Amino acid sequence: xxxxxxxVLTFDEALAKYDPVLGFEVHVELNTKxxxxxxxxxxxGDVPNTNVTPVDLGLPGVxxxxxxxxxxxxxxxxxxxxxxxAEKCYFARKNYFYPDTPKNFQTSQFEDPIAYDGxxxxxxxxxTVFRVEIERAHMEEDAGKLTHMGxxxxxxxxxxxxxVDYNRAGVPLIEIVTKPIVGAGARAPELAKAxxxxxxxxxxxxxxxxxxMERGNVRCDANVSLKPKGQxxxxxxxxxxxxxxxxxxxxxxxYEIQRHAAVLDSGTPxxxxxxxxxxxxxxxxxxxxxxxxDDYRYFPEPDLVPVVTNEAWIEKLRAELPEPPAERRKRLQxxxxxxxxxxxxxxNAGVMSxxxxxxxxxxxxxxxxxxxxxxxxxxxxxxxxxxAELGVTPELIVELNALIESGKINDKLSRDVLxxxxxxxxxxxEVVEKRGLAVVSDDGPLLEAIDGALAAQPDxxxxxxxxxxxxxxxxxxxxxxxxxGQADAGRVRELILQRLGVEG
Amino acid sequence: xxxxxxxxxxxxARLAHIDMTDAELxxxxxxxxxxxxxxxxxxxxxxxxxxxxSHPIPLSNVFRDDVVxxxxxxEEALLGAPDNADGRFKVPAILDGE
Numbered sequence: 001x002x003x004x005x006x007x008v009l010t011f012d013e014a015l016a017k018y019d020p021v022l023g024f025e026v027h028v029e030l031n032t033k034x035x036x037x038x039x040x041x042x043x044x045g046d047v048p049n050t051n052v053t054p055v056d057l058g059l060p061g062v063x064x065x066x067x068x069x070x071x072x073x074x075x076x077x078x079x080x081x082x083x084x085x086a087e088k089c090y091f092a093r094k095n096y097f098y099p100d101t102p103k104n105f106q107t108s109q110f111e112d113p114i115a116y117d118g119x120x121x122x123x124x125x126x127x128t129v130f131r132v133e134i135e136r137a138h139m140e141e142d143a144g145k146l147t148h149m150g151x152x153x154x155x156x157x158x159x160x161x162x163x164v165d166y167n168r169a170g171v172p173l174i175e176i177v178t179k180p181i182v183g184a185g186a187r188a189p190e191l192a193k194a195x196x197x198x199x200x201x202x203x204x205x206x207x208x209x210x211x212x213m214e215r216g217n218v219r220c221d222a223n224v225s226l227k228p229k230g231q232x233x234x235x236x237x238x239x240x241x242x243x244x245x246x247x248x249x250x251x252x253x254x255y256e257i258q259r260h261a262a263v264l265d266s267g268t269p270x271x272x273x274x275x276x277x278x279x280x281x282x283x284x285x286x287x288x289x290x291x292x293x294d295d296y297r298y299f300p301e302p303d304l305v306p307v308v309t310n311e312a313w314i315e316k317l318r319a320e321l322p323e324p325p326a327e328r329r330k331r332l333q334x335x336x337x338x339x340x341x342x343x344x345x346x347x348n349a350g351v352m353s354x355x356x357x358x359x360x361x362x363x364x365x366x367x368x369x370x371x372x373x374x375x376x377x378x379x380x381x382x383x384x385x386x387x388a389e390l391g392v393t394p395e396l397i398v399e400l401n402a403l404i405e406s407g408k409i410n411d412k413l414s415r416d417v418l419x420x421x422x423x424x425x426x427x428x429x430e431v432v433e434k435r436g437l438a439v440v441s442d443d444g445p446l447l448e449a450i451d452g453a454l455a456a457q458p459d460x461x462x463x464x465x466x467x468x469x470x471x472x473x474x475x476x477x478x479x480x481x482x483x484x485g486q487a488d489a490g491r492v493r494e495l496i497l498q499r500l501g502v503e504g
Numbered sequence: 505x506x507x508x509x510x511x512x513x514x515x516x517a518r519l520a521h522i523d524m525t526d527a528e529l530x531x532x533x534x535x536x537x538x539x540x541x542x543x544x545x546x547x548x549x550x551x552x553x554x555x556x557x558s559h560p561i562p563l564s565n566v567f568r569d570d571v572v573x574x575x576x577x578x579e580e581a582l583l584g585a586p587d588n589a590d591g592r593f594k595v596p597a598i599l600d601g602e
Contacts (some may be wrong), residue, residue, distance in 0.1 A: 068568060099598065161597050165593075302558050306565075
């Protein structure tokens with residue numbers, strides 16, 4: 001197969017002429033202890049073909065049995081997506097021949113998904129809320145993992161044979177399918193990314209999936225079509241498979257919009273096909289067209305009985321749902337009084353929960369933000385870890401803050417104290433003691449330093465005397481330098497103004 | 505009249521990856537047509553009040569606890585495989601059949 005570089009329009013050109021329509025199929029792997037239909041462990045990274053039972057291998061005479069926890073997880077996902085839960089639903093066989101399923105069918109759901117007709121509100125970076133309608137969420141099982149061998153690139157093209165590991169075969173999957181998403185316009189790529197991020201966040205918050213995209217716990221197939229501006233009828237769509245990072249979702253949607261526009265502009269119809277996403281070139285290549293092979297001949301799974309729900313069961317599960325992530329954010333922002341921009345930064349820095357814990361431990365919301373967004377984030381960036389991984393506990397921040405508020409140390413010294421605590425030198429109070437970090441609070445040495453600083457910058461001193469009080473900062477700086485930061489800057493300022501006979 | 509013809513059988517054979525000769529297609533079309541006709545007589549008996557069913561016993565919610573059970577060893581898993589390598593099933597490379 002030769003690589004063909006597709007023509008693309010620029011994104012702006014494409015959007016000037018066409019409206020994109022999106023659709024997503026997101027597969028979520030549940031984190032149950034066992035598989036969907038067998039009691040084999042659901043675990044990642046084990047020796048190949050050891051987490052398997054005869055059921056997973058489709059050996060003759062086996063019978064699947066549904067994992068009750070997986071059903072409850074599916075219902076919880078449905079509820080979190082504001083879906084209706086089916087009173088009665090069935091499993092079905094989706095028949096196809098490919099070595100990733102040893103049974104020659106995938107056990108899935110067809111006409112009766114467990115959850116349907118839902119929606120989620122997606123908040124974009126600037127606060128715009130976009131509602132995405134959910135068509136359905138159904139239960140199925142994951143396939144085995146194929147490794148293509150012998151080809152130069154490890155891809156299927158040119159491979160001589162494939163090796164199959166069935167450890168993943170039968171892992172519970174929930175497939176979440178959206179209705180067509182129209183009206184996103186130029187924000188389609190951003191919405192795509194935000195949608196997948198929201199699904200990931202929801203299933204993680206529910207505790208039903210580890211939601212690690214790099215492990216394939218959340219996988220996205222992105223459907224894109226374009227329609228000329230003003231046209232009602234949808235264009236032909238392509239489905240870009242396995243776009244498995246948030247950034248890739250955004251890029252793949254962008255690329256397909258640009259490619260479709262160029263194809264349509266050239267007067268050629270879009271071929272309904274799957275596309276493969278290539279992270280290295282940030283482009284897609286043709287997979288396979290819709291064909292006979294898509295005739296899956298679904299039929300009811302005769303080895304499994306229906307799942308029947310009732311009000312009591314659903315309400316019990318609903319009561320177990322955690323607060324939805326979006327509502328939690330709204331509540332916390334209101335409680336803390338952060339501005340939209342401040343709060344967004346907190347969320348993006350991944351320190352919202354840390355701040356929540358720190359406030360609960362006893363400091364004010366602004367103080368908690370100052371620590372997590374300031375010193376701790378700075379250190380995390382230097383160490384290339386998440387802020388929460390630095391080992392700074394809420395209690396430690398409370399202690400540091402108490403030392404600052406009592407005037408024992410100042411902000412600058414608190415960083416040295418933090419150094420000491422993280423280096424294992426003891427509690428903040430002990431570190432202050434051992435390192436001799438207490439603020440110089442005796443006015444005597446301070447006045448000496450102030451006189452020195454005033455003498456060193458006579459022009460500044462004159463300005464202050466002349467009423468330019470804001471110039472005092474330069475003198476304060478000089479004093480702080482002279483005392484190696486061990487002075488209370490507020491007190492220094494007071495003393496300087498007193499010394500110069502100026503009203504603060 | 506039978507609702508299954510030779511083209512249907514050829515289509516199904518292709519989907520099922522079964523290689524069939526022309527003679528086999530002809531014969532199978534005839535046999536399957538008889539079977540389909542026979543099954544159709546069920547719908548003459550079952551009126552609108554009888555829901556379609558895929559399971560003879562009216563059971564629902566047969567669930568298993570989420571507890572890990574016995575598994576096969578790697579050697580056992582591969583026992584029936586025509587070929588294997590690196591503890592995995594070895595299969596011919598199939599281009600994009602997913």
